[in-house]
Amino acid sequence: MMTKSKTFKMLATAGLAILPLYSVSSYAAQAPITLTVHNTQLNIDGHNETVYQITNSAGGNGFTGREGENFNAIVKNDTDKPITLHWHGLVDPNKEDGVPDVTQLPIPPHGQQHYDFKLNQTGTYWMHSHVGFEEARLMAAPFIIYPKSGPEANVKNVTMMVQDFNYASPNSIWKALTKPNESKLKINGNEINDVPPNVLLANRHTLKKPEIVRVKVGEKVRLRFINGSTDTNVYLNMGKLDNTLIAVDGQGVKPVNGNNYQVAIAQRSDVLFTVPHKGAFPIIAEGEGTKLRTGIILATEGAKIPNISEKVNTEYPAYNYKQLLQLHAKTPLAKRKVDEHYTLNLTGDMTKYAWEINGKTWPNTPPLWVSKGERVEVTLNNESMMPHPMHLHGTDFQIVSLNGKAIDGPMRDTVNVLPHSKVTIAFDADNPGVWAFHCHILWHADAGMMTTVRYRDYPAPQYYLNLTHQPATAPKA
Numbered sequence: 001m002m003t004k005s006k007t008f009k010m011l012a013t014a015g016l017a018i019l020p021l022y023s024v025s026s027y028a029a030q031a032p033i034t035l036t037v038h039n040t041q042l043n044i045d046g047h048n049e050t051v052y053q054i055t056n057s058a059g060g061n062g063f064t065g066r067e068g069e070n071f072n073a074i075v076k077n078d079t080d081k082p083i084t085l086h087w088h089g090l091v092d093p094n095k096e097d098g099v100p101d102v103t104q105l106p107i108p109p110h111g112q113q114h115y116d117f118k119l120n121q122t123g124t125y126w127m128h129s130h131v132g133f134e135e136a137r138l139m140a141a142p143f144i145i146y147p148k149s150g151p152e153a154n155v156k157n158v159t160m161m162v163q164d165f166n167y168a169s170p171n172s173i174w175k176a177l178t179k180p181n182e183s184k185l186k187i188n189g190n191e192i193n194d195v196p197p198n199v200l201l202a203n204r205h206t207l208k209k210p211e212i213v214r215v216k217v218g219e220k221v222r223l224r225f226i227n228g229s230t231d232t233n234v235y236l237n238m239g240k241l242d243n244t245l246i247a248v249d250g251q252g253v254k255p256v257n258g259n260n261y262q263v264a265i266a267q268r269s270d271v272l273f274t275v276p277h278k279g280a281f282p283i284i285a286e287g288e289g290t291k292l293r294t295g296i297i298l299a300t301e302g303a304k305i306p307n308i309s310e311k312v313n314t315e316y317p318a319y320n321y322k323q324l325l326q327l328h329a330k331t332p333l334a335k336r337k338v339d340e341h342y343t344l345n346l347t348g349d350m351t352k353y354a355w356e357i358n359g360k361t362w363p364n365t366p367p368l369w370v371s372k373g374e375r376v377e378v379t380l381n382n383e384s385m386m387p388h389p390m391h392l393h394g395t396d397f398q399i400v401s402l403n404g405k406a407i408d409g410p411m412r413d414t415v416n417v418l419p420h421s422k423v424t425i426a427f428d429a430d431n432p433g434v435w436a437f438h439c440h441i442l443w444h445a446d447a448g449m450m451t452t453v454r455y456r457d458y459p460a461p462q463y464y465l466n467l468t469h470q471p472a473t474a475p476k477a
């Protein structure tokens with residue numbers, strides 16, 4: 001079978017051959033951008049680390065586009081490892097979703113693959129590797145979609161992406177986690193973090209040398225905050241800034257005022273505020289269950305930049321559900337009858353570091369079969385002592401119940417299910433495919449906490465069937 005990248009190379013060659021027939025400008029307007037995934041050296045508090053970076057054609061980090069335009073991009077793998085990039089939170093065609101052995105085969109070292117689909121959403125999203133532990137070495141970047149009309153006039157958009165980082169190699173962390181007969185089976189872990197980070201980064205900086213963003217008094221700012229961590233939920237601390245939370249996971253919420261927001265692994269929060277006076281305004285992310293924080297500093301011209309230590313004396317507390325109860329979708333799902341209901345029991349077997357869904361680990365987890373047009377509900381029943389930020393690909397969902405009680409919750413793509421609690425999500429099955437559904441703690445996903453939502457009429461790729469030993473066609477209902 002011809003792969004898409006091969007097809008693209010042929011088309012590109014053909015395109016070059018016929019180029020003189022077209023004006024250069026019209027050809028250029030349709031040309032895809034390139035997202036190059038490459039290694040780079042990053043100095044993190046004196047440690048020289050080899051990490052990944054995703055650089056776009058313009059030299060920037062990640063992608064910024066507009067609703068209605070196409071995301072037309074060649075992902076170029078300039079590393080010596082197989083990769084994929086997943087567009088987190090996007091309602092994309094299944095074959096563009098970037099999940100190895102589910103929606104595509106990995107892009108081989110020095111290979112490339114072309115992605116091209118229409119952006120039907122606006123908001124704050126991100127991209128990250130879905131292969132191995134590459135995300136732990138920072139193979140991730142923002143994916144921002146402005147409305148059709150472009151960025152709002154007179155609003156400064158500030159993107160802040162937080163990532164946790166360990167100086168130990170991901171392979172050595174994994175070896176320690178999965179060491180047989182280990183009684184604790186965690187690296188100095190508590191019940192919040194399996195792998196407590198050494199440091200938290202904000203836009204790849206630590207608080208020892210934070211990113212400074214220049215702002216003006218009276219300027220309106222939209223902070224697009226992304227938690228791109230592998231294992232650390234954070235609190236977004238806005239300090240004394242009077243602000244409004246307007247969106248989570250790219251989806252509008254009824255405005256909420258606060259200064260300390262829970263942003264779990266893989267989630268995003270968009271916050272609006274006006275620079276009230278001259279000075280410096282630190283935007284801080286605090287690691288749940290850790291003594292670590294990171295941040296960027298917004299500052300007016302000439303303002304004194306404060307020194308903020310990246311370690312505090314006491315651990316930031318565990319999450320609760322107070323915030324979830326405050327969040328309501330701006331545009332909730334229409335009320336209708338539920339056609340399918342699934343329950344996923346989330347458990348952990350610490351004797352072998354297996355994180356399970358209904359007692360099974362990926363790729364042996366049976367899929368959640370759905371049909372196009374159905375309203376589907378899934379109850380995530382966390383029977384373990386750790387939180388699981390569960391992410392469903394290819395659709396938004398609404399949180400409709402908490403511990404058995406109906407709520408009018410937000411639309412999201414990632415829901416953090418706290419220990420010994422139960423959350424029900426609902427979505428309309430209108431994007432056929434085989435969609436990954438997994439815990440976004442990198443180590444939990446790799447330890448098996450992943451399944452798929454599989455549309456009955458969608459032909460699953462052969463590599464997926466080979467890996468999962470699932471039937472090619474849906475069982476009779």
Ligand SMILES: [Cu+2]
Pocket residue numbers: 355387388389439440441444445449
């Ligand atoms: Cu988990």
